[in-house]
Every structure is written in structure tokens, then in C-alpha cells.
Amino acid sequence: MTIVDDPAAPIAIPAAPDQATVARRERLRLLLRSPTFVLGLVLVGIWILCALFGTLLAPQNPQFPDVLNKLAPPSADHLFGSDRLGRDVLSRVIVGARSVLVIAPLATLLGTVVGTTIGLICGYYRGLVDEVTMRLVDAVLAIPVIITALLAVVALGPSRRTLVLVIGFLFAPIIAKTVRAAVLGEAQLEYVQAARLRNERSPYVMFAEILPNVMGPVVVEFTVRLGYAIFAVATLSFLGFGADPSIPDWGHDISENYVFINGGAWWPVLFPALAIATLIVGINLIADAIAQTFER
């Protein structure tokens, strides 16, 4: 809680770290002791490393097709086997982390920024603005998100930028709802009244006063949504919405090589699938652990 500014009081001396910082540090300590958090961190950490240093870590060029050796089973040459064009699956899995770990966080960031803004506005102003916005939000959420996403991607054409925009804007309403609920709770409190009485402008009240106090839910939403964003990116690229199939991408690689399962070639499908699974589970473990510390 922030301390209300009293213009008549003497100038405060910067004293010991205030309650907020102490709480934050305590939370961090709790997190590091939680096994779920650590496990999540390890899983996600591995993939972040792959995303950053993929080209160095990959044993072979992930885009190099060796068509005469396509669909070769795992061997010393290709630890994870080769795919439909003879490319090394291990290298594609390693470098493929980059695709997901660039698009998903960007989309989540976009969604969080837009959603938080909307939530703040609706929760603060209430009234007509709130009602209308919420109805529009409901309309967007009136059909399963995956369908809205795929329609938007079909309309805008497949590209990484489209994926970021579509996923971001689809998450915004969901995040807006959560933030709005939190803001509704905060808006009744004294410090907000006080700020209003001081004739502070509305944007200031929203972003400088209220926002810091709803950061908790915002952070939790961000981490949870990040998991969903990865989910969405993988699913949309599986459905076939990537523009350049030579660039390693887990979802896309799975859909391209899926047809060969019949012939017994499981490796180009299994390994990217495991990659998606471990990354998402990792993120969710982290999100869960963070949410739990806020609940205490």
C-alpha cells in the first residue's frame, strides 16, 4: 500500500525498504524454495538457451535439406533422425525454440498492455464505457478462441507479425476482464479518493496510483497467458499458418511430417511434440508457483 501524501507533513527521510519491497523479496525467496518453480525454471531455461544460442548449439544446419536421406531414423549421424526433406530433426528442434520464444512473449506483452489499459479504463470509469466495452469483449469471446484466431489469421495472411497481432489482441479481452475486476476492488479505496480530491487527472490516477496496486494480478495473468500464447502459436502453426516452412518451427514441423507416421516415421513428429510439451509445462509450473505466492 502506498502512503498517502500529506502536504503538511515534514519531508520523509528515505528509511528502511518499504513494505512493498520487503514483500517482493519474501516472495522471491518462497519461489526459489518451491520445487515446482525450480523445475519450471529449468525446463524453460533450457529452451531459452536454445532460442538464444540455437545456431551454435545445433549440430547441423537446420535448413539444409538432404533429400536423398530423408526420413532417416535416429542414428549417430542424426540423433533425432531426419525429416521429410532430410534435415536434421535435433537441429530443427533446438533452433525451433527461437520461433516460439519470440512470438509468444511479444504477443503476450501486447495483449497485457492493451488488456490492462482496457481493464483500467473500464474499471475506473464504469458506466456506459464499461458496459459497451464489456459487451464487445463478450462478442469476441462468444466463439471458441481458436476459431477466432484461425479466422483472423486466414483473413490477414500467415506471417509472424500476424500471429503476434492476432494472439495479442485475442488475449487482451481476457486480461481486461481480470484487470477490470481488480480495479473495481481498488477504486473504492481511500488512496484513490484522495488522489481525486487532489484534482489529479484521471490517467494519472489510473496509471500512477491504481496500476501499481494491481500489478500482482497483472503479473500472474502475464505468466499464465504466456503459457497460452505458446499453446496458441504452436496450434496455429500446426494448422498451417506459417509463411516460410524452411524456418524451424515446432508446430509447423509436426504438421508437415505428420503424414509420414503411417510409414512408421515417428521421430520428426515426436521430438518437436515433446519440445512443445516440456516448454508449456515449464511455463505453467512457473506461473502456478507465482500465483501461489500471491495467494498467501
Added chain:
Amino acid sequence: MDETQRRVDEIRKESTELENHIIDQFIEGKMTRRDLMRRGTVVGMSIPLLSFIAAACGGGNDSASTGTGGGTATGEVTAGGNVRVALIQPTTAPNPLLVQDEGGAGLLGSTGEFLSFSNSDLELEPRLAEKWEPNDDGSEWTFTIRQGVKFHSGATLVADDVVQTFEKLINPKGGSANAQSALGGVLSPGNIEAPDDATVVFHLDAPNGNFPTLVSSANYNAIIIPADLDPADWGKTFEGTGPFKLQSFTPKQGAKFVRNDAYWGDKANPDSMELKFYDDEAPMVLGIQGDEVDFVEHFSVSGGKALLDDPNVQVIAIRTATHRQVHMRTDKDPFTDKRVRQAIALSIDRAALVDGLWEGKADLGNDSPFAPVYPATDTSVAQREQDLEQAKQLLADAGASNVTVELDTWNGFEIPDLAQLIKQNAAEIGVTLNLKITDAATYYGDGVFGKSRWLDSVMGITDYGHRPVPNVYLTASLSGDPKIGVWNSAHFKNDEYDSLVQQYVAALDLDSQKGVAKQIQELLLDETPIIFPYFYNFLSAAKPNLKNAVSAATGQFDLSKAGFTS
């Protein structure tokens, strides 16, 4: 003089000058037996007669074998039975004017019949036309229509039905786009007459030695329908004259047919035929390996690899002219300099494409529409092969460095694979290709210049289906005349080329066709507006106990003689 020779002379006396010329070429060894059959049937000579000539006159030997032929193994089969066929989902309603895909072609050909059937050897077998003949210069073709043929509804087939069928097809207001692409510039509306019930005369816009092929089953919209039938209603009854007639049709799912006992020819062997529509290839492949279907009309090498390796499946491979065109806009950087275009063409490892993408089931393409399967193709023209050193040299000569191009295409068939392989090949000579792969609707857009990625992109890959003669590829895809070159994605404009093509189209005999072809091939190798990497085989699959099933490269199939061995 022995009996055979006497017979041959008799035949010669009764034959036209054109037909005699063909026989001469065969005897002189300028034409193989296969070519004789092909050219002969195209100009209207009957197969038995040609076989006799071939046997009697010896002459040239067969060129390289064309694969395993066009059908399953032949043999004794049990009478009756129900043959189940896997067909790719038709994308349009069953309307002879609107169909432009394999699934739709399969539907049309299931009950409908053509003037003639273009088989896998590119020979024309008479169907509703008994015979056909050109006039002296090939500007007029007379077809004799078989009499005593009844439609499934009971109405009798007359010449006027044929006339109206074609008039509807080439009608500029609402005809068949596909038929028009084949007959545009060849036949105009109002120029077909039926002097009597058994004769149809086509008055062509210009002499054309290959006309009968253009109105055969190779033009898959050209099933003969009653004159008074509105093509939009065809889907209700599937009205036709074929050995099978419609029992039921469920859109998106399939169709059932039963034997037509009033058929004019040999009654079909199977009691019934069932078509099942599949949205994707994978379930088709599973379907024949499981026990869902007996015959897969068409499968691809990549999707059906399991079938190629499966000893329990008969694979039918037909050489065709199906290909991909990798166009490079000659009027836009970096491709304005033909050396850059040649460099890209030289960077491509074609042998790897044929072996890797097609498991060897394809012919090498030599950057012109003249596929090895055409008799007119001059195979003495050197085959272009990968040469990275020369490619780099050409780029340097043209002063092109850090070339970066966007390659536009769509995600069907093996096209994404081809795009990625070309991208890699280009990278080896320092050219960066950024792939932009969308779906067919986005790539083809509105199909006109200015509103279509296909026609506007600097570099792209387009799929072209098989045609029994290269004419339409030579004109529509490469002509500098905007009225003719409606598919000219490379924006190629070369007067010498246009005049050579004119000569080729008018040429009536194989010799002259070949001569012009050689010049065209060499010109295109030099200019390289379009890379033709390969011409791949048409693959069908059948269960081992299904015999006498016939496939044709246009995606049609003939199961009238098919049956199961016990």
C-alpha cells in the same frame, strides 16, 4: 508380292496424304511404333489398322519404355463385384462447365463419355466418335458419331448433342474456363455444324494438327451431354452414355454407380462402383492399406510413400506432362538480365529433386514445356544440369551480388518442399530466397494481372496439370500477346519465340513439329524465363486382387473391365 504387302498398298491407297506421310515416317524409322500409334489415332486412323501397319512394316523400334503402362495387371476376373475408389474431394459442384480439378473430373468421367478416350500412351481410342478425319490442311475436322447410343435417361445420342456440348463449353459468357484454355484460338463459337445426325464438322480458326486430342477425354469437361440439358443441372442425374450410371450422390462424401445394362459397348464387369471423397491424402493411403477402398485414383509420392514400399499394393505409374513452373519476371529486378535467370536454373540439383522428391518417378525437365513424354520433343537438346561454378560466374558477369528475392507460392502437393529445396540451392550460389507460402486462393487471387500473386510476383511456383500436347503451355504461359498469354507469369516477351510457336501449332506432321520444337527448346534454354524442373508421373494404386483397372494421366479412370480375382 506377298499378301501383307498387298494389304499395305491397299491401305495406302485408301489413306489421305497426311496418313500416308505418317506411314512413311514410320517406315523411314523417323517415328517409333509408339509414336505411330499416337499420331495415327490423333488423325483418325484406327488402332487395328495401325497395329497391322506396325507389324507389317517393321520400322523404328520403341524408344525407352514408358514405365509400367497405364493399368493394373490384366487377367481373368470374377464377374460382378463392387469396386470402391478413393477420390480427392471435388472442389466444385458437379457441373461440366465449372469442374477444374481432379475430383470433379473423376465425377464427370464416371458416367459421362467423350468423343474419344486419351489413354496412358497418349493414343486416342474411339468412344462416341467412331472415326475422324481432317481436311487437307487440318483446318476442318469431320467426326462420325456412333449411332444407336442411348443416354441413361433413354434419349438417343445425336450429332446435335455434340454440337451443343461444345458450344456451351466455349461460350465466352459462362463456358468452361478449362475447355476454353485448350480451345481458345483454335475453335470459335458458331463454327460447329451437324449436317446430319451422325456427323459433326468443326471449322477451326487455324489449321491444327492436334485438334482431336483437344476434344477427347484429355479435355475433361468435354463429356457429351444432351443438347437440352443445362450443365448446372447435371449434378442431379449425372446424365451420360457411359458403362455406369448414377445411383446416388452425396456431396462431400461420395457417389454410387451401377452398371448400365443398356450400354452401347461391352457391358461393365463390376455390378457397381463406389466413389469416396477424401479431403486429404493420408486417409486415402490408410484406406487402401486398410480395407476401405480398392483403388486410389491418384496419390503423391510424398503422401503415399507407404504405398510405394508396400508389397500388398499395385502401383500404376504413368509418365505425364504434369509439372511445376518456377517463373522469374523478366521485366523486374534482378531477373531482367537473363544471366541471373540462367544462374538460378543452373543452381538447381534436378537429379536430387527427381530422386528425392519423387523417388525416381519423374522425368527431368529442361526448362521448356516440351516434356520427354511428348513425341514432338527433341531429346537431342542437351539436358541442363546443376553447375554451381558456372552459376556463380554468370552472377558475377551480370554484376549481381547479394541478390534477395521473395518467392511466392502456395502450400499444395510437394510445392513447399520444392520451394525449400530451391531456396537451399540458391543459397549455395549466394542468392537469398524468402519464401512466402500461402494457400491456393491467396496465391491465385483473382487470376488476372494486377490482382494475383501468381501473375504479379517476381518469382513464384505454379502447378500445371497434364495436357496431352504442349500447345497451351507454349501459348498461355509464354506468349507476349496479352490476349493469348493470360498465364504469362514471367511477363516474357520475345517475338522470335511467338513466331516459332505459331509454326509449331500449325505443323501437321511430326517431323516439322520436332524441327520447330528444337528451336523453341534452345531459345527457352537461353532465355530461361521459367524453370521447368521436372515432369512427374501420375500414380494410382490398386489392391492386389483388382485387375483390368485403367488409369489415365488426366486423372480419369476406367473400371468397366475391372474385377477381382478370387
Added chain:
Amino acid sequence: MGRFLLKRLGLALITLFLLGVFVFIGAQVLPGNVARRILGPFADQSAVENLNHQLGTDRPLLTQYWDWITSFFRGDLGDSLAYHVPVSSLIGDALVNSLKLAALAFVLVVPIAILGGVIAALKRDRAIDRVITLGGLSLSVIPEFVTGIMLILVFALWLDVLPVSANAPDNADPLTQIKYLLLPAFTLVLVLFGYIARITRAGTIESLDSDYTRTAILKGLPRRTVVRRHVLRNSLLPTIAVVATQTGYLIVGLVVIETLFNYPGMGRLIFTAATQKDFPLLEAAVLIVGIVFLIANLAADLAYSLLNPRIRYAAAE
């Protein structure tokens, strides 16, 4: 209760109306010229313009929208551009297929998840609880196609006991149809298990800790009877409500599963309609999806408020 329902219904209708507008505008924005879609890329431009005029796609937007909306309510959903049959028949078939799969998944997941949740609650904080909770959580966040592929690899490829496609041959008996639907249904079970089990677990724990339960045990009733008679009934209330919220998704949200198993349900229909730019089919299908989703959610809300005594009493006041 009545007022609550009416309010929800009213909101739902407004949402549906907005959805309809979005869908119509969206379809106009989709790239692709209607007549060109039908006639294909190689057709003559004049033929395309002719057809567009015939179809009325060059009329003012408001007219087209009004036309569309009024015919929709008359039951006339138009004809599919691609297949030339009434859109309603295509949607009807797809909906039936989706319902079959949803029903099978429902029948499988509910008992399994409830069982899991109850066991986890009864053995709270012990190893089995951890396994069920964490396992369930992990499975639920993994994309459906990943789970589906794992199941396919194990059961269809390596063990070879189930088919890869979800399409039974025509006229197969119900048992065979079920066999073909097992893999996709089981994929859904794994996807939904975690969520439902967690709610059941929470509800069961709450019941177990309640005064009533403690009293019953003190009275000497065997624990098993207490669990069976009282705890289960109360813990099931939130579970049922939660399951109801998933129904909408089960019926119309399975684009990925249907693509994976090549199953002709609503999800796949929308996907093909969108990529083929088959506007009548697309618009009608999306609207129907919205309606089904809305009804399912409305029913879920209703079930939840009916079953949750707290809300029921509050509404009665």
C-alpha cells in the same frame, strides 16, 4: 431466479447480434472475390464479373447484411459456394458428428475425472494426490494435437490396436464407430481431466472439512458411507457446473482434434470454409457455433446457479 435468467438471456442476445455483425464484416474483409472463388483462377474476367452480379455481391453492404440476417432467421442459410448444396445440410451433418464425439468424450471424462478428483482429495497431500494434480495440470496445458499425436503414436502405431483416422467405414455399427472415435475422445479426456479433477478435488475437500461431515463421523457412521452419501453429492455440484462450461468447447471448438484425426465436425467445417473463402458456409457456421456456445454457457450458468445453494438462495431473495 427468473429475473436473473432473463438478464442473462438478454445479454446473450446482444452478444449474438454483435457476433453476427462481426462475422458479416469479417467475411467482407477476407481476401477473395466470391465469383472468382467459384470459377477459379483460369476463368475469364468478364465471366467473373457476370457471376458476381448474379450473386448480388456488388450490392451495398447494408442491403447484403439485411438480406443475410433475414434469410438466416427464416432458416435459409444459403448455398455453399464450393459444394453447391444448402449450407444447412452441411452444417447439420457436421454438427451431428461433433455431437457424437462430444458425447463419447463426455461419457469418458466425467467419471474418470471425478474419480481422480475424489481420490486426490481423500488422499490429500500424499503422493497419489501429487501425481493426479500435477499430472492433470501438465496434461491440460499441453496442446491437444500434441497429446493426440502421443496417443496416436502409442496406440495406433506401436501397439496397433486403434485406427489413426476417426472415420469409421460407412454404415458401421455403433460399436465400430465408437472404436474409431476412441483415440480422439481419449485425447479430449486427457486434455480436460486436469481441470475437472481439480474442481472435484476442491469441492470434495471443502465437503470433507464441513461441519456436517464431522458430525456424521462423530456420530459413528463409517467413513465410506459418509463419503458416499454426503461428500460426493456436494462436491459434484461445482463439478457438474464446470463440466457444463466445457460442453460448448467440446461441441464446436475442436478444430485441432478434427484436423488431426481427419474428422468432419464443426471445427473442420469452419476451417475449410475459411481457407476456401466459402462465405455463405463460413458465416452461417460461425454464427451457429456462437449460438451453440452461448446456449451451452447459458445452460452452464443455469446449472451452476441452480445447483449452488448459495446463489439459489441469494437469487430467491
